[in-house]
Amino acid sequence: MKREYVAWLIIVLILVTAGLTLGRWLVAEIPAGELDPQQKDAAFRQWFWERRTLDLVTQASLMFAGALGVAAILPGKEDIPPPQPDLHGHPKESP
Numbered sequence: 001m002k003r004e005y006v007a008w009l010i011i012v013l014i015l016v017t018a019g020l021t022l023g024r025w026l027v028a029e030i031p032a033g034e035l036d037p038q039q040k041d042a043a044f045r046q047w048f049w050e051r052r053t054l055d056l057v058t059q060a061s062l063m064f065a066g067a068l069g070v071a072a073i074l075p076g077k078e079d080i081p082p083p084q085p086d087l088h089g090h091p092k093e094s095p
Contacts (some may be wrong), residue, residue: 048055
């Protein structure tokens with residue numbers, strides 16, 4: 001159990017470090033002059049529009065996560081009990 005905990009901790013630290021590095025790299029490309037909030041919003045919209053791959057990757061990740069969530073909710077084949085025969089020997093439908 002201890003080894004598994006350490007492995008998960010290392011994975012989380014690597015992902016956090018990669019996320020912070022990527023975030024700083026992306027933010028460094030945006031000029032950080034003295035802008036009012038409206039100009040900052042416009043600059044972000046222009047930056048985000050120019051980098052559509054980020055949007056596409058985010059949408060694909062969310063759809064994949066949703067599909068995994070649905071798959072986790074639905075029962076697997078091992079969770080469905082086999083049909084039980086009724087009094088006449090005919091199998092009943094499982095619930």
